[in-house]
Amino acid sequence: MSHSTMLPAAASSRWWSTEEVLSFRALTDLFVWERVEIWICSLMGSAIVGLSGVFPLLVIPIEAGATLKTEAGSQKLKRLLSFAIGGLLGDVFLHLLPEAWAYSCSGIDKGQNHSQQDHKTLGLWVIGGLMTFLILEKMFPDRDQESEDNERITHKATSSSLVHENKLGNGMYPRTAVRYNGVCDSSTVKVKNMNLQQPAIKIKTSGYLNLLANCIDNFTHGLAVAGSFLVSRKVGFLTTFAILLHEIPHEVGDFAILLRAGFDRWSAAKMQLSTAFGGLLGACFALCAQSPKGAENSTAWILPFTSGGFLYIALVNVVPELLEESNPRSSLQQVLLMCSGIAVMILMSAVVE
Numbered sequence: 001m002s003h004s005t006m007l008p009a010a011a012s013s014r015w016w017s018t019e020e021v022l023s024f025r026a027l028t029d030l031f032v033w034e035r036v037e038i039w040i041c042s043l044m045g046s047a048i049v050g051l052s053g054v055f056p057l058l059v060i061p062i063e064a065g066a067t068l069k070t071e072a073g074s075q076k077l078k079r080l081l082s083f084a085i086g087g088l089l090g091d092v093f094l095h096l097l098p099e100a101w102a103y104s105c106s107g108i109d110k111g112q113n114h115s116q117q118d119h120k121t122l123g124l125w126v127i128g129g130l131m132t133f134l135i136l137e138k139m140f141p142d143r144d145q146e147s148e149d150n151e152r153i154t155h156k157a158t159s160s161s162l163v164h165e166n167k168l169g170n171g172m173y174p175r176t177a178v179r180y181n182g183v184c185d186s187s188t189v190k191v192k193n194m195n196l197q198q199p200a201i202k203i204k205t206s207g208y209l210n211l212l213a214n215c216i217d218n219f220t221h222g223l224a225v226a227g228s229f230l231v232s233r234k235v236g237f238l239t240t241f242a243i244l245l246h247e248i249p250h251e252v253g254d255f256a257i258l259l260r261a262g263f264d265r266w267s268a269a270k271m272q273l274s275t276a277f278g279g280l281l282g283a284c285f286a287l288c289a290q291s292p293k294g295a296e297n298s299t300a301w302i303l304p305f306t307s308g309g310f311l312y313i314a315l316v317n318v319v320p321e322l323l324e325e326s327n328p329r330s331s332l333q334q335v336l337l338m339c340s341g342i343a344v345m346i347l348m349s350a351v352v353e
Contacts, residue, residue, distance in 0.1 A: 039287055042226035045240035046283040049221050050276020052247045056255035057269050081260060081318050082334040084253030086341020088314040091250055092307045094349050100303035122304045129308020133209050140205045206317040207261025211271055213309035214254055215278035220302050222282025245351060249344045
C-alpha cells in the first residue's frame with residue numbers, strides 16, 4: 001500500500017520538474033531574443049546615423065567639384081566652409097562638451113572638489129585632442145605644390161610642332177603646323193604620340209584629420225545609440241532620431257572641409273560613409289559591455305578628445321583661409337553664414353532636448 005502511494009507522488013514530482021524546465025527554457029529563449037533584438041536595433045540605428053554622410057550630395061550641386069578652381073566656385077566653397085566653422089563650433093560648445101560634463105557629473109554623491117577635478121580632466125582631454133591633431137599634421141605636412149603641379153603638365157611629342165588634321169572628301173589631308181615659339185607654319189610636318197599628363201591631385205592632411213575626428217565622433221554616437229537601446233527600445237529610437245537631426249547639418253560642414261582638402265564630390269561622400277564603421281564599432285563596444293554605464297564611462301573622455309580635434313580643424317585649418325578674404329561684402333557673408341551654422345546647432349539642440 002505504501003509503495004503504491006509513493007508512485008503518484010513521484011509522478012507528481014517529476015511532472016513539476018518538467019514544467020520548471022520548460023518555463024526556464026522559455027525565459028532563456030525570451031532573454032536571448034531580447035538580446036538579439038537589442039543588437040539588431042543598435043546596429044541599424046548606428047548605420048542610419050552613419051548614412052547621414054550622403055545627405056550633402058542632395059545639397060551640394062553635382063558640378064561643385066569641377067568648378068572649385070574657378071573664382072565663383074572658390075567663393076561658394078568659402079561660404080560652405082563658413083557654415084562648417086559655425087557648425088563645428090556649435091557642435092563642440094553646445095553638444096559635445098555639455099554632454100561630457102553631464103557624464104562627469106552623473107556620479108553618485110560626488111564632492112565639490114571631485115567635481116572640479118573631473119572638469120579639469122575634461123579640459124585636459126580637450127587639450128590632448130588639440131595636441132594630437134597638431135602632432136599628426138606635423139608628421140604629415142602639406143607641401144604647397146600647386147604651382148609646381150601646374151608646371152608639371154608636359155607635352156610629349158616627337159616633333160617641335162603641333163598639327164591639326166582633318167580628312168577632306170577627296171582623301172587629301174590639309175595640315176596646319178603651329179610652332180612652340182608662336183610662329184605659324186603651313187608645312188606638312190606630322191606630330192606623333194602627343195600625350196597630355198594631368199597633374200596628380202594632392203589631398204591635404206586636414207581632410208584626413210577631419211575623417212579621423214568624424215570616425216571618433218561616430219564611435220561616440222554608436223556608444224550612445226547602443227547604450228540607449230540597452231535602457232529601452234523607446235529611449236533607443238528617441239536617441240537615434242536626436243543624433244540624426246544633429247548630424248545632418250554637421251555632415252554638410254564636414255563635406256565642405258573634404259572638398260577644400262582636395263576630394264571630389266563622390267570621393268568625399270564615400271569617405272564620409274567609411275566613417276560610419278566607427279559608429280558600428282562603438283555600438284558593438286557598448287553592447288559587449290552590456291551596460292549603459294560602461295558606455296558612459298568611455299564617452300566621458302572620448303567626447304572632449306573629439307572636441308579638441310574639431311576645434312583644431314575649425315580654427316587652425318579653415319579659419320586662416322577665410323581670413324585671406326579682402327572683399328568686405330564677402331567677409332560679411334562669411335560671418336553671417338558662420339552665425340547661421342551656430343544657429344542651426346542651437347535649434348537642433350533645442351529640438352533634441
